[in-house]
Amino acid sequence: MNGDRVIGGYALRRLLGRGGMGEVHLAATPTGGLAAVKLIHPALARDPAFRRRFEREVAAARRVARFCTAPVLDAGIDGDVAYLVTEYVKGPDLAQAVHEQGPLSGGNLEALAVGIATALSAIHGAGVIHRDLKPSNVLLSPLGPRVIDFGIAQLVGNDGLASQAILGTPAFMAPEQVLGEPLTPAVDVFAWGAVIAFAGTGRLPFGDREALYRIAHEEPRLDGLDEEIRAVVARALAKDARLRPTAQRLLADLVGGTRLAAATEVVERTWTGTVPSEPRPTAAPSPLGGAGPRPVPPGRAVTVAEPGRPAAEPGWPVAGPRVRRRWWPWVAGGAVVVLAVAAAAAVPLLWRQTWPYEAGFGSWAVGTSEGGSARLAGPGYELAVRPGWRLWKSAPLREPDGGVIVSAKATLEEGDGQYGVWCHGSASSGDRYEFGVSGTGEVTIVKRRTGTEGRTLYGPANAGSTAPDRIVAECGQSGSKVTLRMWLNERLVAEVSDADAPYGPSEAGVHAASGDTAPARVRFDSFAARPATGG
Known part of the structure; x- marks a missing residue:
């Protein structure tokens, strides 16, 4: 037993194991749940170089989606102890x-x-x-x-x-x-x-x-x-x-x-x-x-x-009690699957998506990453982007086959950055078609992939803007190419096709980017999606 020892707000209950980097404990969370807390050896945690690596690697681990992993809940340094909190498995x-x-x-x-x-x-x-x-x-x-x-x-x-x-x-x-x-x-x-x-x-x-x-x-x-x-x-x-x-x-x-x-x-x-x-x-x-x-x-x-830097949340669970049954416990009722x-x-x-999809933003990702933060702002959704960064968020939907039309109402509330919607995207590879409008009213359509500059398919072209702006984008499937159209405040402002290894239906969402020297803050008051062919 660990008595009343508390690290980073987590009450340690019992030791689960030891390794080369430290100890893993079962702990009670501040809300009464259970978590696994990994404590790094103080000798390591006092090393400034280790601290830098710790912050970098935890940030990297948080980017991993939770498919067949478990989420990292928290991490930090409490005195001379670096700790990592994960879901207990x-x-x-x-x-x-x-x-x-x-x-x-x-x-x-x-x-x-x-x-x-x-x-x-x-x-x-x-x-x-x-x-x-x-x-x-x-x-x-x-x-x-x-x-x-x-x-x-x-x-x-x-x-x-x-x-x-x-x-x-x-x-x-x-x-x-x-x-x-x-x-x-x-x-x-x-x-x-x-x-x-x-x-x-x-x-x-x-x-x-x-x-x-x-x-x-x-x-x-x-x-x-x-x-x-x-x-x-x-x-x-x-x-x-x-x-x-x-x-x-x-x-x-x-x-x-x-x-x-x-x-x-x-x-x-x-x-x-x-x-x-x-x-x-x-x-x-x-x-x-x-x-x-x-x-x-x-x-x-x-x-x-x-x-x-895709900022999803990964896992680092730890093993529980030893299993002594001779049969594999996950074959329920002896069924052979x-x-x-x-x-x-x-x-x-x-499961099937119903259309049209209209976001209430309650299930959208919130929190802080290296590039900025996302938060719910009343019924809306706000992205605050640090200088030189771009944030993009995917809605909890799967695009329909045959093309999609997405729309959002957005206001640039701070800075001189760019904002808009995207479709035919992937949060893992960074593939997406991004439709953006700047604070000065310039519109662009860019084919992007995480870690690259992206390829501009249209613009920049001045289209004017208001506050707020209503941005509508279409990713339409047509044989071996994708037709991309953009409307700004009910006016068609851009149209182009992509036949060079075009992206297919996947995810859609919103994005915001800052300038190189100043932050940007964008508020989205609505987001909707529907099949390009109606429905």
């Missing part, structure tokens, strides 16, 4: 479960593979590399696997590529990690293959002796895996990082192209053997293929800050 880790109950097989192994691939897709979509994916970093919650500790391994190293390259657990390291080469998301795909091989066979694919040499020079031992999943694992374990599939490609290979929200739903249904009692929003398979856009969690809008493409394809039928 009750369940064993994968290493413990395999040790006590034996290897997974059939639908359980496939659901595990999909769940971890889904988590990696979300992690990589936020620009984060896990670097230390292993069985003990996969928790088996009642609703499916949860990947933890993504990106946090960097905290114990320095900032150089060489030091980062050697971080990781030997049996699950990629060849480029072993050789000290610069890392890419492909290292996590390799680790995924090793983890699934371990889960399905109960043994390490490269053994526990001389594992580093075997990883670099020998082929893995995969006998015992079912043929179909064995082929996917073998591709993930390719020595050449360029030959490995991306995490999104893994997901597509496993469930026929299903995107993250749908994949999460499939994992939960397969894991528990049940269908959710209430409809949940999901997304149809991506029309863009490969690295498809990230769908929006039900009832929640997504916050993204640029340059290159087989994960298949048909199951994935059926998921979107659980």
Whole structure:
């Protein structure tokens, strides 16, 4: 017991575990709930360089969407103690479960593979590399696997590529990690293959002796895996990082192209053997293929800050009590549930968007990120953007196929920035068509992707503005191109087409950007969306 010890407002109840960086405690939150609190060793927390890394890596972890992870609730430094607060996930880790109950097989192994691939897709979509994916970093919650500790391994190293390259657990390291080469998301795909091989066979694919040499020079031992999943694992374990599939490609290979929200739903249904009692929003398979856009969690809008900083909330849960049952507890009532493409394809039928969509903003993302803040302002929604940054928020909806028309009423209340709406977007890749008007009345249509300058398709052209401005934008599907139209205060001010790898239906929302030297503040009084073809 920890008595009345309180860190950052969280009352520590009992020790859950110790590791190289510190201790993990079960704690009571200020509102009476439970959370996992990771306390960093004071010797580390007193180091100014560590503090800088801690702030940077926590910010990176917060950008990760919560698909098959769990959210970070809080973080800070209390005296000499740095702490990270995450959702508490009750369940064993994968290493413990395999040790006590034996290897997974059939639908359980496939659901595990999909769940971890889904988590990696979300992690990589936020620009984060896990670097230390292993069985003990996969928790088996009642609703499916949860990947933890993504990106946090960097905290114990320095900032150089060489030091980062050697971080990781030997049996699950990629060849480029072993050789000290610069890392890419492909290292996590390799680790995924090793983890699934371990889960399905109960043994390490490269053994526990001389594992580093075997990883670099020998082929893995995969006998015992079912043929179909064995082929996917073998591709993930390719020595050449360029030959490995991306995490999104893994997901597509496993469930026929299903995107993250749908994949999460499939994992939960397969894991528990049940269908959710209430409809949940999901997304149809991506029309863009490969690295498809990230769908929006039900009832929640997504916050993204640029340059290159999508600010969603990730997870770092910890394992709960040990499980001693000999049967896998997530197969409810002994039901045998087989994960298949048909199951994935059926998921979107659980929920359908009704049109037109009109926002009350109550379910939109609020909070502060490095680029600024979003808050509810009475019945409206306000974005405050720091100098040189751009914030964009996605509404909790899936765009209709065949094109969409979105509209918003907005007022630039401070600064000289730009504001407007966007459509055909993705909060993970940053793909979107952005329709903007500046404080001086100039309008633009820009094809954007997070971390890039974007490509201007129209403008800037002076169209005049009022306060507030009513901005209406259309992303219309027409064969192999997208037709983009923009109205400002009921007047058509821009029209252009994009036939160069055009974006397809996904998400829509609002955006605001500041100038280089002064902040901007924009208030949105309304947001609506409807199919471009009516409905």
